Amino acid sequence: MNFSDVPSSRADAMSDKTSMHRNAIILADANNFFASCETVFNPSLAGRPLVVLSNNDGCVVSRSAAAKQMGIVNGTPWFKIRGQAAHDGVLARSSNYELYASLSHRMMHVMSGFFSHQEVYSIDECFLHGTLDDERTYETCRRMRETVLRGVGIAVSIGVAPTKTLAKIANHWAKQHPSSHGVTLWTAIEREFGDDVLRSVPISEVWGVGRRITKKLMGMGMTTALDLCRADPVLIRHRFSVLLERTVLELRGTPCIEDESDASNGARSTQILCSRMFSSPVRGFSTLSQALSVYAQQACHRLHRQGSLCGSVAAFCSTSPFSKDYSHVGNSVILDDPSDSPMVVAKAACEALRNRIDEHAPYIRAGVMLLDLSDSGHFSTFEGMDAQRDEHGIGTVLEDAARRFGPRRVGIGYGGIRGKGRNDADTGASWTMRRNMLSIRGTTRWDEMPIAHA
Structure with a gap:
């Protein structure tokens, strides 16, 4: 056909x-x-x-x-x-x-x-x-x-x-x-x-079927979406998971997948991660801590926006995986009390890697992860063990400044002097992300707004 x-x-x-x-x-x-x-x-x-x-x-x-x-x-x-x-x-x-x-x-x-x-x-x-x-x-x-x-x-x-x-x-x-x-x-x-539609879809292209599951299904003789549709849902649940069983039922026309959290609001229920590759290798804790501080504040921005607290902070960095001396360093810090304060989180992220890195190693990536998330509005515990909330409103001040003047106009600690020209919304440090072929940001920058000539 x-x-x-x-x-x-x-x-x-x-x-x-x-x-x-x-x-x-x-x-x-x-x-x-x-x-x-x-x-x-x-x-x-x-x-x-x-x-x-x-x-x-x-x-x-x-x-x-x-x-x-x-x-x-x-x-x-x-x-x-x-x-x-x-x-x-x-x-x-x-x-x-x-x-x-x-x-x-x-x-x-x-x-x-x-x-x-x-x-x-x-x-x-x-x-x-x-x-x-x-x-x-x-x-x-x-x-x-x-x-x-x-x-x-x-x-x-x-x-x-x-x-x-x-x-x-x-x-x-x-x-x-x-x-x-x-x-x-x-x-x-x-x-x-008819059945030729599902027969034309490889099993690897079915939504919810990952690479490892694809190999196992093909080992069972299932190569197309039609094969999976005709499989016994109970057997699939026992051999794989209830999630793949739902896929079988969905292929048969029975709705089984509920709506998830709206991706547009960026809410996370288990962890918040901010990780970047550096434009040039970073050496030494003093420079690495700049990046960790900036990433921690970006993660806190998301934490604050969704009204959550974090109970622990993890930080990591790594050298190039293609180098023979590849190195990956990671550690986590459990906070005394859950917090949404960018000062507490940024300090914890830096402390997590203090005295753990090789001062001469060329690190090309670093990241900060906020873990053990809880709803700020419903968090409660014993008297005297309250959360370390952002009582001074520093997070709110940073949010307001970013909303009015743009991202990273103000922050905590030394994160590298702010960039110039088209990079003025980022730090001017050597590790800042490289975007040498960046097009105009015509919907978010007044100075880059396109001009129409009548």
């Missing part, structure tokens, strides 16, 4: 005049999100091979459709393909996190107005819930897609199905088949192709 000749999902949906009202899961996913964001304020990039790089311009993390057609794979180190990319006309951009987050917020806001419930699953995708019949669901999704493209400049693909797992498959179908016009209804493709 040639799946490239799939008829329009709209035609299929509208041909079913007996379609009944049903609960539908709608998955809207931006196409090549980071790369697509780069074209919003630079239309000349549209249709060209473009890659977006990770921290410190390290590896490819997003590719335009043209770059994918050239065989460039996510995770490829940029230094390995830089020469060939220049020869082939491939363009590269540093990760513009400010721009991506801003456009994601706009995109999610637009889509939230089309259906009654929205679950932001990640920066570039969300689940929506609908109760309309197939025809009206399709038309609403089509209008939503056109509104996002016209108002934000980002193309999205939409899959509609009775479960989240099937919505993922329908969404992937919409991406792979231009005749679907970016919107695919599971009922339409299932009616047209």
Whole structure:
């Protein structure tokens, strides 16, 4: 069967005049999100091979459709393909996190107005819930897609199905088949192709099936989503887990996966991690502690924003894994009482690695992790054992300053003199993240706002 000749999902949906009202899961996913964001304020990039790089311009993390057609794979180190990319006309951009987050917020806001419930699953995708019949669901999704493209400049693909797992498959179908016009209804493709739809999906591409589970399932003779759909759910639960059992049931059309915490608010229930690679190796505790202090304050920002306390603080650093003298150092400190104070957390992060590192080792990465999280509003214990709350309001002051003047305009301790020029929102220290191919931050910087000439 040639799946490239799939008829329009709209035609299929509208041909079913007996379609009944049903609960539908709608998955809207931006196409090549980071790369697509780069074209919003630079239309000349549209249709060209473009890659977006990770921290410190390290590896490819997003590719335009043209770059994918050239065989460039996510995770490829940029230094390995830089020469060939220049020869082939491939363009590269540093990760513009400010721009991506801003456009994601706009995109999610637009889509939230089309259906009654929205679950932001990640920066570039969300689940929506609908109760309309197939025809009206399709038309609403089509209008939503056109509104996002016209108002934000980002193309999205939409899959509609009775479960989240099937919505993922329908969404992937919409991406792979231009005749679907970016919107695919599971009922339409299932009616047209039957079991061949699930048979065309490799087991490794089923949502919720990881790499290790894939190997075990293939060892049992399961190679496609259809094989997993036909498996005994009880056997799957005993051999693997209740989570994979839910995947089996979802493939059969039974909703089993509940909504998770909205990714747009960044809430974490178990830990908060802030980790970065340095643009150049760091030696000595005095310099390393600068980075630890900055990362601790960034982690505290998230902690404060979600109204939590942390009971312990972990810090770590490591040298290059490719060096023969690879070294990884990590340690944790249990706080006397749970705290949300950036002063307490930053001090604990530095103390965790004091006298533990090699003063001459070239560390290329460090991070701070806040553990044992609890709800600040409901924390209670014995009298005299209260939490170390931010009684002086330093965290609030830092939040207000960042909101009014931008990030890292004020902080605790010496974290490296603030950068200049386009890097004025970061420290000016040698370990600051490198972004040499950064595009304009047209939605968050007054001095980088694009100018339209009439």
